[in-house]
Amino acid sequence: MKYWLLKxxxxxxxxxxxxxxxxxxxxWDGVRNYQAxxxxxxxxxxxxxxxxxSGIKIPGIVGIVKIVREAYPDPLQWDxxxxxxxSKSSREHPRWVAVDVQAMGAISPPITLPELxxxxxxxxxxxxxxxxxLSVLPVTPxxxxxxxxxxSTKLEV
DNA sequence: GCCAACGTTGGC
DNA sequence: GCCAACGTTGGC
Numbered sequence: 001m002k003y004w005l006l007k008x009x010x011x012x013x014x015x016x017x018x019x020x021x022x023x024x025x026x027x028w029d030g031v032r033n034y035q036a037x038x039x040x041x042x043x044x045x046x047x048x049x050x051x052x053x054s055g056i057k058i059p060g061i062v063g064i065v066k067i068v069r070e071a072y073p074d075p076l077q078w079d080x081x082x083x084x085x086x087s088k089s090s091r092e093h094p095r096w097v098a099v100d101v102q103a104m105g106a107i108s109p110p111i112t113l114p115e116l117x118x119x120x121x122x123x124x125x126x127x128x129x130x131x132x133x134l135s136v137l138p139v140t141p142x143x144x145x146x147x148x149x150x151x152s153t154k155l156e157v
Numbered sequence: 158g159c160c161a162a163c164g165t166t167g168g169c
Numbered sequence: 170g171c172c173a174a175c176g177t178t179g180g181c
Binding site: 007009054055057059113132133134135 | 177178179180181
Binding site for chain 2: 033131
């Protein structure tokens with residue numbers, strides 16, 4: 001099993017938007033970066049991911065999700081009305097993929113970016129590296145363990 | 158609102 | 170295939 005971190009600006013898509021869905025399941029679509037896409041393709045059912053809110057005053061991890069469907073073509077790439085439309089992506093050779101995630105538990109209070117930066121063992125974490133802009137990032141089991149233990153989060157089964 | 162970092166585009 | 174110009178992301 002692998003671990004990941006999924007970034008989203010809450011004004012675009014938030015944790016609250018996710019848990020509004022039946023069973024807390026929704027598609028993670030709209031990823032338009034090749035490196036991030038390749039990480040989506042690596043995901044397997046049962047993998048876990050942190051849900052991270054970016055682009056706000058105090059960014060941070062707000063929840064935990066499970067991957068419940070592996071990579072499939074992102075329908076938005078063919079939707080001319082979507083801002084995620086890609087005219088260069090054909091049906092025969094889809095360029096972008098989505099996965100489905102399920103909310104497993106909110107992290108309360110959120111684990112903020114400043115809080116993560118204070119932890120020496122996390123110094124080499126991808127998320128904390130300068131210039132990192134990827135919206136999908138791998139997390140090592142060690143990093144996952146350290147971060148998960150910061151709160152007494154109960155996960156649903 | 159600024160700016161560093163990085164990805165993408167397009168001319169050559 | 171190189172690289173300058175431009176666009177986007179995201180922390181501060």
